[in-house]
Amino acid sequence: MDxxxxxxxxxxxxxxxxxxxxxxxxxxxxxxxxSLTDIVEAADIKATNVLYQHFKNKQMIxxxxxxxxxxxxNVSVDDIRRRNQKSSDQLRGIVDLxxxxxxxxxxxMQFLLILKVDEFLPEHKPTLGTAAxxxxxxxxxxxxxxxEIRTMDPTLCYSYFFGIINHTLQLVLSxxxxxxxxxxxxxxxxxxWNAIAKK
Amino acid sequence: MDxxxxxxxxxxxxxxxxxxxxxxxxxxxxxxxxSLTDIVEAADIKATNVLYQHFKNKQMIxxxxxxxxxxxxNVSVDDIRRRNQKSSDQLRGIVDLxxxxxxxxxxxMQFLLILKVDEFLPEHKPTLGTAAxxxxxxxxxxxxxxxEIRTMDPTLCYSYFFGIINHTLQLVLSxxxxxxxxxxxxxxxxxxWNAIAKK
DNA sequence: GTCTATACGCCGATAGAC
DNA sequence: GTCTATCGGCGTATAGAC
Numbered sequence: 001m002d003x004x005x006x007x008x009x010x011x012x013x014x015x016x017x018x019x020x021x022x023x024x025x026x027x028x029x030x031x032x033x034x035s036l037t038d039i040v041e042a043a044d045i046k047a048t049n050v051l052y053q054h055f056k057n058k059q060m061i062x063x064x065x066x067x068x069x070x071x072x073x074n075v076s077v078d079d080i081r082r083r084n085q086k087s088s089d090q091l092r093g094i095v096d097l098x099x100x101x102x103x104x105x106x107x108x109m110q111f112l113l114i115l116k117v118d119e120f121l122p123e124h125k126p127t128l129g130t131a132a133x134x135x136x137x138x139x140x141x142x143x144x145x146x147x148e149i150r151t152m153d154p155t156l157c158y159s160y161f162f163g164i165i166n167h168t169l170q171l172v173l174s175x176x177x178x179x180x181x182x183x184x185x186x187x188x189x190x191x192x193w194n195a196i197a198k199k
Numbered sequence: 200m201d202x203x204x205x206x207x208x209x210x211x212x213x214x215x216x217x218x219x220x221x222x223x224x225x226x227x228x229x230x231x232x233x234s235l236t237d238i239v240e241a242a243d244i245k246a247t248n249v250l251y252q253h254f255k256n257k258q259m260i261x262x263x264x265x266x267x268x269x270x271x272x273n274v275s276v277d278d279i280r281r282r283n284q285k286s287s288d289q290l291r292g293i294v295d296l297x298x299x300x301x302x303x304x305x306x307x308m309q310f311l312l313i314l315k316v317d318e319f320l321p322e323h324k325p326t327l328g329t330a331a332x333x334x335x336x337x338x339x340x341x342x343x344x345x346x347e348i349r350t351m352d353p354t355l356c357y358s359y360f361f362g363i364i365n366h367t368l369q370l371v372l373s374x375x376x377x378x379x380x381x382x383x384x385x386x387x388x389x390x391x392w393n394a395i396a397k398k
Numbered sequence: 399g400t401c402t403a404t405a406c407g408c409c410g411a412t413a414g415a416c
Numbered sequence: 417g418t419c420t421a422t423c424g425g426c427g428t429a430t431a432g433a434c
Contacts, residue, residue, distance in 0.1 A: 030315065032318070119229040119231070156383065160366075160390050164359050164362040164394065166362065167359075168355065171327075177354055177355065191394050
């Protein structure tokens with residue numbers, strides 16, 4: 001019984017190490033420039049076929065990564081919505097999270113903001129169709145109803161707000177902006193919010 | 200003599216057809232999902248080795264495309280700067296151009312805004328290092344001096360302005376915004392300009 | 399799970415006859 | 417420039433012995 005638990009723990013450890021190594025490599029070199037042998041070396045795995053005991057194929061590794069990242073983003077958005085009432089506070093919470101992730105988990109943010117996921121996961125829905133982003137649209141719509149946000153096409157509003165946020169984080173991730181994300185947080189938040197707020 | 204001209208025209212026709220087909224395929228499927236046989240079929244070419252009479256290899260096709268697009272962007276920016284005095288008018292000219300290109304030459308804009316060029320052209324400078332973008336930064340700095348634009352880090356200012364512009368055009372290109380770019384031009388320009396303008 | 403070996407396919411790139 | 421044929425290599429994926 002204990003042995004079985006140990007075995008499962010070991011199994012999920014390897015599982016996670018593969019995902020972690022793949023995330024790092026995909027973020028740094030891109031999906032197509034990363035070979036399975038790269039992943040095997042980066043994780044602590046001895047042979048290539050171990051990989052196939054945990055994942056059906058290379059695409060599935062990327063797919064699981066994708067699911068994990070978007071699921072946890074979705075959970076975070078739920079949490080932020082529960083904790084805050086006003087749309088401005090909810091959006092601020094999401095922005096805080098994204099800036100923090102950029103500094104503390106840059107590979108995750110590169111996966112989110114930079115990788116062209118549909119090139120290697122053609123069957124996945126576009127980012128805007130994921131649960132987390134549908135909720136963000138809802139936050140925006142609620143903000144319009146409450147008179148906090150200018151009335152306009154919600155998708156366009158999303159584009160203005162996160163255009164500023166995402167582009168700035170992309171420049172941080174690529175090194176074009178040389179400080180860490182946190183250094184740009186307050187100014188960028190203000191600009192993004194003013195771009196959609198009712199005067 | 201005439202024959203030689205004809206020959207060169209024919210040669211450059213094939214040359215251009217290859218580039219056009221490659222641009223389309225790269226924009227639609229990505230660089231790595233596009234094989235040379237795909238390009239050969241899409242252009243009007245009968246055999247694979249003709250391709251190598253015009254380009255050293257696959258990477259060079261992408262490289263020439265990259266150069267062409269950024270060169271012509273650079274020329275356009277020069278032209279816009281010559282025609283307009285105020286920074287706001289110059290930026291407006293650039294935005295007009297980008298929206299028009301999105302509707303009329305979507306593949307070019309996908310190459311510019313969506314493709315991760317450094318994945319297949321690792322030796323190329325980042326977008327921000329190209330001549331056209333250096334000039335855009337200069338426009339922004341001039342606008343700050345003239346009191347048109349809020350004083351801040353020029354790269355950050357660039358990020359705010361083109362964050363809104365680029366993200367909106369990306370959503371148009373991906374179909375997430377269902378009208379053509381022109382339908383969003385005036386509202387998006389206003390929002391982007393207000394994000395950086397001095398009140 | 400480890401290690402070695404290998405099958406298989408695709409793609410980039412080349413060669414040679416016409 | 418066309419057409420056919422092919423090489424080499426890499427990367428994915430599998431098989432089998434331990």
